[in-house]
Amino acid sequence: MSAPHVHSTELDLVFGALADATRRGILAHVARHDTASVNDLVALFDLSQPAISKHLKVLEHAGLVHRDRDGQLRPVRLNAAPMQAAASWLGQYEHHWVQRLDALAVYVAKLQRERATTTTTKPTPKKQKTTKTKKKKTTNRKDAHDRH
Amino acid sequence: MTATEITTSIKDRTATLKRVFDAPAALLFEVHSTPEHMKQWWGPQQWPLTTCEMEFRTGGAFRFAMTGPGGEKGPPFGGRYLEVTPNTKIVYDNGFLDDPKQETMVVTLTFDERADGTTVLTSHTVFASVSMAEEHIGQGFADGTASSLDNLAKYLADRRR
Numbered sequence: 001m002s003a004p005h006v007h008s009t010e011l012d013l014v015f016g017a018l019a020d021a022t023r024r025g026i027l028a029h030v031a032r033h034d035t036a037s038v039n040d041l042v043a044l045f046d047l048s049q050p051a052i053s054k055h056l057k058v059l060e061h062a063g064l065v066h067r068d069r070d071g072q073l074r075p076v077r078l079n080a081a082p083m084q085a086a087a088s089w090l091g092q093y094e095h096h097w098v099q100r101l102d103a104l105a106v107y108v109a110k111l112q113r114e115r116a117t118t119t120t121t122k123p124t125p126k127k128q129k130t131t132k133t134k135k136k137k138t139t140n141r142k143d144a145h146d147r148h
Numbered sequence: 149m150t151a152t153e154i155t156t157s158i159k160d161r162t163a164t165l166k167r168v169f170d171a172p173a174a175l176l177f178e179v180h181s182t183p184e185h186m187k188q189w190w191g192p193q194q195w196p197l198t199t200c201e202m203e204f205r206t207g208g209a210f211r212f213a214m215t216g217p218g219g220e221k222g223p224p225f226g227g228r229y230l231e232v233t234p235n236t237k238i239v240y241d242n243g244f245l246d247d248p249k250q251e252t253m254v255v256t257l258t259f260d261e262r263a264d265g266t267t268v269l270t271s272h273t274v275f276a277s278v279s280m281a282e283e284h285i286g287q288g289f290a291d292g293t294a295s296s297l298d299n300l301a302k303y304l305a306d307r308r309r
Binding site for chain 2: 096097098099100101102103104105106107108109111112
């Protein structure tokens with residue numbers, strides 16, 4: 001399973017909204033200018049006001065922009081969160097699995113280290129440290145060839 | 149770090165990941181068996197597992213949920229353990245729990261310990277439908293679409309700061 005979790009219906013709305021070039025253009029414009037009015041957009045895209053309003057409704061419904069309730073111009077503002085969720089959602093299955101397996105490897109290695117140090121007395125078979133300090137007497141050591 | 153080998157097929161509705169661990173199968177199995185362990189590694193870094201209830205036995209249910217970096221709660225998901233064979237195999241189905249119409253995926257984890265003490269962990273997922281596979285694997289959107297969307301998202305996010 002993967003995350004961040006976004007419900008399909010929300011994703012459908014976001015992808016549906018982004019499927020149109022004019023709407024992507026509106027988003028980019030709003031992102032650049034922080035805010036835009038319907039009139040700005042009408043002039044910019046050379047579309048009728050109802051056409052722009054229709055596009056804005058789709059973007060608004062997908063949660064990609066919001067419009068101030070007060071004021072006659074009702075400026076349009078960007079809400080980037082659903083976009084980010086949608087983008088990170090794409091192909092994240094593999095990404096999250098790989099990330100998860102990486103995390104698993106790190107965690108397991110940590111556990112192995114911890115358990116190796118708590119079960120003392122027995123030398124760990126694999127990871128034996130070769131210390132540079134001189135050992136005076138290591139009577140029980142099997143690897144006698146280590147000593148000079 | 150060992151690389152993860154990935155094979156996907158939208159047509160077959162499958163995604164398979166394979167990775168070699170420098171650890172015995174018993175330990176890899178163990179860290180899948182309790183919430184205490186699972187919370188340590190299972191969730192993505194930004195979205196740790198905050199709900200983790202599991203009856204870890206064949207037929208047992210599990211319920212997970214994650215919490216995002218801003219404290220946002222992810223919807224609960226989970227399913228049942230279809231098979232739990234100690235140190236060898238875990239099979240479970242998984243889907244969103246708050247949406248009965250959501251399709252589920254079936255994940256099979258196999259732990260294959262080799263003579264040298266390393267273990268090959270294979271995660272094999274079968275999605276309920278081709279469209280679900282397409283959504284999860286992401287190829288249905290074509291690489292270009294995915295990366296340009298990504299760029300657009302990044303661009304828009306940067307503009308916000």
